[in-house]
Amino acid sequence: MRSRKSEVGSRKSEVGSLKSEVRGRKSEVQSWLLLLILPLLLLMACGSGDTSNNEDVQERLDMRGLQEFSSGKQLYIKYCQNCHMEDGKGLGKLIPPLQNSDYLLNNVAAAGRTIKYGLTGPIIVNAIDYNQPMPANPDLTSLEIKELLVYISNAWGNKSKIVTLEEVERALKPNTSD
């Protein structure tokens, strides 16, 4: 009888230790999950700071789109912001806006040509006449131009679908008319 009891007892404690092992595993899994989630939360927090007044892009663009958007933003700061301004609103009668620009948003890929080859002559943006030369950027690659286009067509409340590299390259060919 005694040995039976102690056998049962030891079985029980065996079960007990199994249970606590399972519990241990569970909390291990939980802390791993936390480790995974924390950097994601941090990224999201930093990301939203980075895209001030572009909050909605996080929901609209996929991971790759967001990467291109943020590379495009760096290029924009370097090559465009002096004239078109940080908020994309341009400068009075001299520099046309990119924010909510009908000229840009009607044909985003075609703006790749403007970026690469520059633009001269009169244009109308949102019913306002502009006529100042924009300088060319011959050294930008097709990919950089795509990233710039992803940025300017999705920043400041603009909402365009992502241009493809093929569309950009087609627009950049010297003898396409638009």
Ligand code: HEC
């Ligand atoms: C030296 C000032 C200057 C810089 C730098 C500049 N632009 Fe422009 N941009 C202009 C001017 C001026 C026009 C209007 C050209 C015209 O009247 O023919 C223009 C026109 C445009 C247009 C078409 C009109 C519109 O508002 O939608 C786009 C798109 C554009 N620029 C994007 C860019 C991008 C992207 C960059 C950076 C790679 C850039 N620009 C750099 C001055 C500039």
